[in-house]
Amino acid sequence: MPTLAHHKRRRAEFLNSLDGPVLLFAGGWMSRNYPANWWPFRADSTFLFFFPDPEPNAAALFDPKDGSVTLFLDERTQQDALWHGSVPSFADIKKALGVTEVQNRSELGKLVKKQAGRRKVQSLAVADSLTTAEAAAITGEALDFRSPAAIGDAALLAKIASLRMQRSAEELVDMRQAAKITHEAHVLAMAHTRPGLYEQELAGQVEGTFARHGCRPAYNTILSVRGEVLHNTHHHNLMMATDLVLLDAGAEVRSGYCADVTRTWPVSGTFSPEARDIYDVVLAAEKAAIEAVKPGVRYRDVHLTACRTIAAGLAQLGLLKGSPDALVESGAHALFFPHGVGHVLGLDVHDMEAFGDQIHYGKGRSRSQQFGTAYLRLDLDLQPGMCFTIEPGIYFVPAILRDAEFRKQWKGMVDFKLAETFLTMNSMRGFGGIRIEDDVLCTETGAEVLTQSIPKERIAIEALVGSAAR
Numbered sequence: 001m002p003t004l005a006h007h008k009r010r011r012a013e014f015l016n017s018l019d020g021p022v023l024l025f026a027g028g029w030m031s032r033n034y035p036a037n038w039w040p041f042r043a044d045s046t047f048l049f050f051f052p053d054p055e056p057n058a059a060a061l062f063d064p065k066d067g068s069v070t071l072f073l074d075e076r077t078q079q080d081a082l083w084h085g086s087v088p089s090f091a092d093i094k095k096a097l098g099v100t101e102v103q104n105r106s107e108l109g110k111l112v113k114k115q116a117g118r119r120k121v122q123s124l125a126v127a128d129s130l131t132t133a134e135a136a137a138i139t140g141e142a143l144d145f146r147s148p149a150a151i152g153d154a155a156l157l158a159k160i161a162s163l164r165m166q167r168s169a170e171e172l173v174d175m176r177q178a179a180k181i182t183h184e185a186h187v188l189a190m191a192h193t194r195p196g197l198y199e200q201e202l203a204g205q206v207e208g209t210f211a212r213h214g215c216r217p218a219y220n221t222i223l224s225v226r227g228e229v230l231h232n233t234h235h236h237n238l239m240m241a242t243d244l245v246l247l248d249a250g251a252e253v254r255s256g257y258c259a260d261v262t263r264t265w266p267v268s269g270t271f272s273p274e275a276r277d278i279y280d281v282v283l284a285a286e287k288a289a290i291e292a293v294k295p296g297v298r299y300r301d302v303h304l305t306a307c308r309t310i311a312a313g314l315a316q317l318g319l320l321k322g323s324p325d326a327l328v329e330s331g332a333h334a335l336f337f338p339h340g341v342g343h344v345l346g347l348d349v350h351d352m353e354a355f356g357d358q359i360h361y362g363k364g365r366s367r368s369q370q371f372g373t374a375y376l377r378l379d380l381d382l383q384p385g386m387c388f389t390i391e392p393g394i395y396f397v398p399a400i401l402r403d404a405e406f407r408k409q410w411k412g413m414v415d416f417k418l419a420e421t422f423l424t425m426n427s428m429r430g431f432g433g434i435r436i437e438d439d440v441l442c443t444e445t446g447a448e449v450l451t452q453s454i455p456k457e458r459i460a461i462e463a464l465v466g467s468a469a470r
């Protein structure tokens, strides 16, 4: 967990960047059904960036005029002590968190008004809509978490993003910890794989590992023999010996920092010739993309490096026809690699995605309209300290490869007949998909792969799969 000094430094950096008061919210409990049956509380990531272990309903006013940070917390009641245990007093919290003042949350509107006077107060929308409505009522802003244009003032988002985009040494300690626990989960899932199990039994190994380490999944675990369904989050399928299983899962540690890792392996423990060939192309693309990472490089070029490697590999296998450059130019590769090569990673698995492309694309850059590349979530010039994923994949998606318009558009560049054999192999269940995803830190000279130790070479994977059952 980052230290008090770390959080104080981050708050000071934020205060220094501001020219007016800013009110941040942790968000409150969200109910599963009846009001007191809650989902596990998870504070808004910007709030979590400045404060460790935030309480539900916490709010904080940052005032650059006097350099104060006032925390607002729910009153300590006997009823809360009875049901949830007693919590530290305001005085203890003030000392532990090094804030200027801790005030009663029930007075929030009044106290913010008193501190701000005639000055305009800005805030941010959070996932909890009740809290967002309260923020909007206090500040008079039109806030809406679902729209990047309404999540908060664009200049304020840019200030927050410039802090959240650069991982400090202390934040990296936690990201490495998340990577380590994620390693354990992936290896355990590989080791327990055998034909005849349901996916949920492996998902249990993964999420049990996270829980044993006091972590939770950073996002809904994707564990599926239907790897071509990019975000497939149910685990009901029976795993057959001829299936590939794709696991995309990452731990979130107590501070909120997380990992996001994908590995794909054969349920039988041995890659079929087709799976081996496709796997090698994805792995080559992943390695080439990682190799391309260094300060100053545009992330879109990292993406295009992966695209060209995939195009070259698929051309060699006969699925595509033409030069890698021409194939990528035309977008033909995207019929098999229909998403971007990655995204920023930090406190959110798609870090600050809610802030929109204004944060993730450089000035004057906007999303491509081309199928596939349109899903690229990041297009900044890389800087040391940035963390992001690299996650190319090859998928055989019936809805894409049998699309009449696509077949017409890429006739002559794609061997749709050969692709059809991938859609119908494995007793008509199809090939599925392969993705390989690692978490990368841009360093002064290149890339450090935070998740490097998680096996991805075919030989290492084959040795591991099923080893717990042998």
Ligand code: GLY
Residues within 6 Å of the ligand: 219, 248, 260, 343, 349, 391, 437
């Ligand atoms: N785990 C979701 C993603 O890789 O983007």
Ligand code: MN
Residues within 6 Å of the ligand: 260, 342, 343, 389, 391, 437
């Ligand atoms: Mn990812």
Ligand code: MN
Residues within 6 Å of the ligand: 248, 249, 260, 261, 262, 437
């Ligand atoms: Mn992922």
